[in-house]
Amino acid sequence: MQRQPFENENNQPMLNTLANRRQFLGRASGGLGMTALACLLRAEESQSTGLMPGIEGGLHFPARAKRVIFLCMAGGPSHLESFDYKPKLAEMHGKPMPETYTTNQPIAQLQGQKLICQQPMIPFQKHGDSGIEISDVFPHIGKMADELCVIKSMHTDQINHDPAHTVMNTGTSISGRPSMGSWVTYGLGSVASDLPGFVVLTSKGGRNPQPIATRQWHSGFLPGRYQGVQFHSAGSPVYYVQNPAGVSKDLQGQVIDTVNKLNGLRNRKVKNPDISTRIKQYELAFQMQDSVPQLMDIADESQATLDLYGVTKADGSFAYNCLLARRMAEQGVRFIQLYHRGWDHHNDLVKYMGICGGLCDQATAALIQDLKQRDMLKDTLIIWGGEFGRTPMAQTNKGAVGRDHHMRAFSMFMAGGGVKGGTTYGNTDELGYDAVEHPVHVNDLHATMLHLLGLQHDRLTIRYQGRDFRLTDIAGEVIQDIIA
């Protein structure tokens, strides 16, 4: 992944990588025709099913995980009511937050308001052999405690949702950078033969959900084939995957066959490798028109499985999406990202935590358990968490008490895929304001995730605007202590 002698019009290093060799053949060349190079392209296309990686040379380390399921709790769940129990905060309840914490710190909706300590609002229990403390919002996840590695010392750079999501997904708040799912599929490709390598599913429920931008799964300056694809449970599961009204499957197949036949005829004359690639893409598109609806149809799941997740039907719930995530994992999708939108608890935190927990707790635990019983947890990395945490200070301007956005500390957990189960890592101060012990920045989380996938974060780069860009920007340290 070093700099190459010349680069093509898309800013990608030209020669060293499979994907770019394809571009080299297909475009910068202006077409090479029936040369050895084009043969190479075709050989690669035909021998491979699924998405080829954009880099050559294979893994940097032995991989512990083959795929990632990222459960994004959009809105920013409170760490103080989930995984980070702070008795001291109860002692300080109602007193002013010490200014030593808050002076000259960024603040969101509490701008210009009195900063008062707010005790933990939901009880915690110790779970499993490991005795990890987890709040009563998550009784099912609690049962999985010995599989979890809870990181209590997460921190990020951004205090508003949209920029903080951008940091969580791309490693920086500056827009235009590739998302982590794109980086991972760029680095590893995907073995799913007729599904995208990077899939995004969303659900909502809880407090009024925050918007979410396609930027969060955009491929930025990586090739477009590494872009995340949204799946939906209502309407067309993937945009444009359904045949137009009045066009049967057979007829659609005939149209595509004819397109490919005519493209083949043309290619004999003009010898343009772009055309060969396009023929393959049309075949794949046709396969997807079948495979996507099949994937979404859960009729073949046992009642026991449905009960485990708490799924009744294809209803777009987080539970349904978790089940789909497992189905995709089985089919080789590399990066599966689920958003649940509803965790932005500025007010009525207890009520909304209850709603969000009710929607997410059982299915999250089920996903871990189901993967485990299928012997897939060992190479599936599950990551759970929001884009930031919430203030130890109360927010009281509307309804019952809530908490404001907080970027200096929050909790996430990982499970499976080579992480140490039944552990916690790092800690916040006694009020849960700052990550003080082993602080983990989002860049560190990404570095660790890539490491578990067998990729060295500072070697997974692409040259753009004269610089080698990477997911971890200019930072990132692998957290060795949490790797099993």
Added chain:
Amino acid sequence: MKLFDRKNLVLVCSLLLVAKSNASADEVQFNRDIRPILANHCFACHGPDAAQREAELRLDLESAAKADRDPKVIVAHNAKSSELTTRINSADHDLVMPPIEFEKPLSTKQKALLTQWIEQGAPWDDHWAFVSPTSPPLPTVKQEWVNNAVDQFVVTRMRELNNDLRPSPIASRVTLIRRLSFDLRGLPPTMEEVAGFVASGDYESVVDAMLASEQFGERLGMYWLDLVRYADSGGYHSDVSIHISPYRDYVIQAFNENMPFDQFTREQLAGDLLPNPTQRQIIATGYNRLNKTTEEGGAQPGEYLTKYAADRVRTTSGTWLGLTLGCCECHDHKYDPFTTKDFYRFVACFADIEEKGVYGGSKRDPEIKVATAPQAKQLAKLEKQLALLQSQVKDATQGEAVQKQIDVIKEQRTAIEKQFVRTMITRSVEPTVIRVLPRGDWLNSSGAVVDPGVPEHFGKETSPREQRFTRLDLANWIVAKENPLTSRVFVNRLWKMFFGRGLSSRLDDLGIQGEWPTHPALLDYLSVRFVDSGWNVKQIIKLIVMSRTYQQSSTLRPMDISADPINLYFARQSRWRLEAEFIRDNILSVSGLLDLTIGGPSVFPYQPSGYWRYLNFPTRTWKSDSGTSQYRRGLYTHWQRTLVHPAMLALDAPTREECTAMRSISNTPAAALTLLNDPTFVEAARALAARAVQLGGERENDKIRWLFLQVLSRPDTQQERGAVVQILKTAREHYTDDPQAAVQLQTNGLFKLESTVDVIEVSAWTMVCRVVLNLSETITRN
């Protein structure tokens, strides 16, 4: 087998590199050969960034690199005594440079080049793009092949590379007119235009006509809008709609009127500071307001003002200068001679812009209400009528009747004026104080206050010191004759538009990490000529497209494969998939649906329902346009930054959150699904089928021939006809068996068949049209 092929690939490419360096065999050139090595392997620790500098050594400045120190790093003509040579060749892990852990080792060839360069006396040049271009002498070329100066440079360079390489023949007339039409209008030529040119062969007339067409402004404008990240929504948080479409129409009009590029620049950056600015010049200043903005309740104004300022520096330096000044927000530039202070001086140039960190709702004051482009046309027409009537009313006998007409027209005028649209503008106010923000931290006010100015590397500002350096000064500096970057950047991007690759392949960075141009003399020649012509955009484009080089065939010859497989030397034309907007425009055009109205508020073509489900504060639904605005050109599509239209995204349109100088071109199943199933494409196939059935002639073969001529500007081949007849037969049987399906098919899109038409027959032809509209050839410019 695979491995073997990979080796072959590397082999071919290394051969190419050898050929390239053999071109000027023994002469090592600093800018071409040496600086890229130093920049990529050394500057990270021995470059412009003071914070990262090791051993107090800089290799980005000649004086520092050759300074008298012990041991001397570079001793001219004496590689053996030069520490640089010793260290790059050292076997000692602790001494070798670059350090092993840096993981950027030098190749044997690079080491040899550095050694050879020192032996040659280590001649040093400023970075090529930071030195003002001077017009190079025109190379004399004997060949008759040459059309104009462009060809003289290209042919000379071709010879330098490989004496066996010859230019390609001129492309067929059909290819030429299609190429010109897509390149200059973003649209296909009509059947009549093709027939006319095939008969006349009058190439220059076609060029002139297309440069004069109103679609030229839309085509150039589309590219400009990517650079300045034009969009119809705020971009952060709820991504509300914003008011800015008159700015888009200003850009289109400016290109159509061939406004000199220096004036175009001044008006956008500082139209409000020009003497007695016109309304158009004020609309142009919408440029300064195109950054992403927020209206989120919990956002802190100071933080967002900092984001906006940085966004503006990235975009302005990227759009005009091809620089990555944004890198200096937190640290000195790693490669280019720019400092954090330079970054904040650039920020300070815009410190007088009236804006808010956090807005409320859609309004982003200051805004003004203006006529849209179509309204302006209507108003002009009314004014003309009014003037005529008013001249009549004086001496008319039937004064009362004329007065009534006048009143009617005035009412119409008032009605239009009531529908004027808002647009964001720049208003200059007391400048805010700008400080260097340590590591870009907006809460840290310990940094020094800076005055506005240009990067110090480029010398002094153009205005006297005692007056504040304004946006207008900045604009004047950008388009000053001596500015080494602006004209090169623009001309290089134009070249890409017409050849698929820039003369320097990096369009967004002409800094030290940019690419050494394949044709430095040609790039300089065009840049100087562009400035000397009075920044005449159409003239420089005409020069390029009139060249023989442009008119070459794109078909590959055996010699191309051996001598120049990736077309570095332009011995042939290139081919590429059309941009997202032009794919849409093309199919709407050939199907006869396209509405060529220019300008006005953005439009809402069909979009999958639920695509906006993630928007909130407030939630919104996309309402597809029902009238002819359903069929407007792609560049008028409502551009929602967080949720760009999915068909556009699938075809690589950017989100317009950042300055984009170069779109990628992907080839994915998502693109295939879009072209197959998006209602716009299905509807176009229906409309095209109706035309084929009605206008294509009597016999089936006539219709097929008409269809190919209409879409591809060429008749079908016999083999193609076989395949088409087959699908037509299958589809006809299918819809005869299931007439209800035919009726359903005709519900894709708003287009209504005439009642006299045979629905089953048109439906069968619709499948044929879907095939033809999905062909690679249909979406490829060659």
